[in-house]
Structures are given as C-alpha cells and as structure tokens.
Amino acid sequence: MTTHGFSDYVAHPRHGPLPMILLAVTVVTGAIDALSLLALGRVFVANMTGNVVFIGFALGGAPGFSLWGSVLALVGFLVGAMVGGTLIVRAGGRRDHLLRNALVVEFVLALTSLIAAILMVDGPGRGYVIVVLLALGLGLQNAAVRHLAVPDMTTTVLTMALTGIGSDLRKRDGAAVLRRLSSVVAMFLGAILGTVVVLHSGVVATLVLVAALFAAILVVVWAVGRRERPWQVAA
Template sequence: MSAESAESAGTQAPDAGARGVRLVPGLLVLTVVSGLIDAVSYLGLGHVFTANMTGNVVVLGFAAAGAPGFSVPHTLTSLVSFLVGAVAGGRVAVRLGGGSRRTWARSTFAAEAVLLGVSAAVAFAAPHATATAYALIAVTAFAMGLRNATVRKLGVADLTTTVLTMTLTGLASDSRAGGGAGTHSPRRTASVAAMLAGAALGAWLVLHHGLGIPLLVTAVAVAVLAVTVSGRE
C-alpha cells in the first residue's frame, strides 16, 4: 500500500475508541447514579452512605459516639467494601489503563452495572431481611469503589462522580466573583446539578417504591453507558 493510500485509509477509518458518548456526559450520568445510590443507602439501609465515603467517616464517628440512628457495623461494611472495590479498580487500571480508554471504561462500567443489577435483584427478592441490608451495602459500596478508582485514573477534571466538596470549592474560588476566570463553571455546575437530581429522584423512588426500583434504574443507566461510552472527554 502506498503512503497516499495509507493516509487515505487512516482518514476514512477513525480511531474506534473515539466512537460513542463522550466521557464528560457519561460521568455526569454516573454522578446522577451516585445520588440515587446514596439515597438508597442513607434512607433505606440505616443512615449509611455507599458512594460518599467522606460522609461515611463522619457517620462512623456519630455511630461510635452512640448517636441514635447510626450503625457502626453498617458503616464499617460500607467503608471496607468500598476500599476493596477501589483496590480492584486499581488492578483493572494497571491491566487495561495502557490500552484503549473506551475498552477500559466500558469494562469497568459493565462490572458496575452487573453489581447494581445483582443489588436490585436482592432488594426485590428479600426487601426486609437483615442480611439484605448488609448485602446491598457491601455490593453497592464495592461497585462505587471500583468506579471511583477508575474515574480517578481516567483523570477527567472536575468530575469525581461521588463527592462535591472540591467541586463546590473550585466553583466558588475560581469564579469571577472569587477573582478567577470561571472557565470550568459549566462542568462543575452540571456536576452539582446531577448529584442533586439523582438524590432527589432516588429519595422519591425509595419513599414511594422501595429499594428495588431505584437500584434497577441505576443498573440500567450504567449498563447503557457500558455499551455507548467512548474514550474521549
């Protein structure tokens, strides 16, 4: 093949890893999912977070001090499961991070979708069993740890998908009012809005439909991303 033909072929066959939904809107969808997950865990599983570990550390302090409505075993289950998931995410990043970003992201999101689907099935099958609470906490926290490790390694600015403290800090301190250029304000604002929307939707679903429906919604949303997301920001 001549150089001209090779160049023409390269022009006609763009990088397959660039096809699909960009990472930024994909991570915003995952931020909505995080709001849903924490609504399920906090409102339905005994005041514990399975996506927001900052809140969990504080909750653990409350529980250790004997504050009513909080559980040390529940919170420790969430923290340990999240850390194990993050370790798994780190291992996946080492294995897949040097290749296609699309393959890496899709593989991790597919695993998260399966875990959330299992959680939904458990919630539908035995919604009131004590073991169900621990199972849902452990599985959803593991899934969030796996995802957080992946998102961190992907390195998309201002989209952690689970915590907003630094996002809000950056939104305020880098704004024009804070003396900055405000260049990342749309992305940061969208991240806050996504978390708020997910939490509101999750709370409504938990209060009116139990735990299975919101978990099923999260599984479907992440599964869609697993087959559509690209490696582009």
C-alpha cells in the same frame, strides 16, 4: 465572565465524550446514595467522608446510625478500589476500555443487589448485603474515574468542586464555574430522582432504576468506543 470554554471542554478531543458520560454516572451516584441513606440503614456507599463521620456518630452513641452498615460500606469501597486498580492495569492505557469494564462490573453488582433485594427477607442482613455490593461498585468507580483524569469530574466527591466554584467566581472564570457546577447539579438531580423512587416505590424499584441507568451508559460507552479517537488513549 466568559463561558464559551465550557462547550470547548465538553467537546475537547483530549476527553471526547467522557465529561458527559461521567456526568451521567454522577447522576446514578446521587441516586445510589439516596437509596443507601434512606433505605439501607442511614449509610453512604459513595461518600466515604460522610461514612467515616457516621461511624464516629455510632461509636459516640448517637441513635439511628448503623456502625456495621458504615463499616461494611467502607470495607466494600476499599476492596472495590483495589479491584479498580486491577482493571486499570488490564485496560492497557485505553480509557474507553477502562470505563467500559468498570461499568460492566458496576452493572453486574447492581443486578446482584437487585436479586438480593428480591430474594432475601427484609431486615438488616439484606441491607448489609446490598450496601457491600453497591460500595464495591462505587470504590471501583472512584479508582477508574481517578485514572481517567477528566478535570472536575470525580462522580462522587463534590467538596473540591464547590471550593473551586468559589475560587473561580473570584477569578471570573465562567467556563470552570460551569464545569464544576455541572457535577454538583448532576449529583443533586440524581439524589432527587433516587429519593422520589425510594419513597414512592421502594428499594427494588430503585435498584431496577440504577441497573437500567448503568446499562444505558454502558451502551453509550460501547457505541462511542467503536471508532478510534484521541481521547481513548491515556496521555
């Protein structure tokens, strides 16, 4: 089993710093889903497969699942994906511009969620507002990342990555296994981080963390995009 290809992939001129940046975004996604599931009414804002299942649970009468929360998250995600389509057109084939603009919107939405969490009275309405705002950002993120087309870096859905790991182990393709495993680990670490902050510091602190992480990633994207590189232009 060879693994040297993983470092080549991370530093490949076709993708430049995008794989590492998207891994960082995946960590934030894990933290956001931890927040929404644990503190915003047992809802996913990134994992829409889980959300559809939750809607089924709620309609079937299972206790503890929020029908409105899951529906609002799903609608917000779809609207966010539509906005992402607009950003793709406006980026004009520049991958760095697309990622930067998407992160700016996500940061603003996270900041707005933080303001809502601080100003609104604790209750279902507050949770719904935060869910919709975060779902908008995650839908936009998915649309942008899909267009960036960095192999195995979806930042949200891990089902195909896990399937690929099993297939690549059989083929003894160590580089592909490590590439896909890195996405799983990033999501895992983000979920742990988000859970710890939610349980020990609450919703506001978690949203501060999310906004700060988006801001930090945005600074990195701005810095690496200052000089022209092959990875910045879509093939």
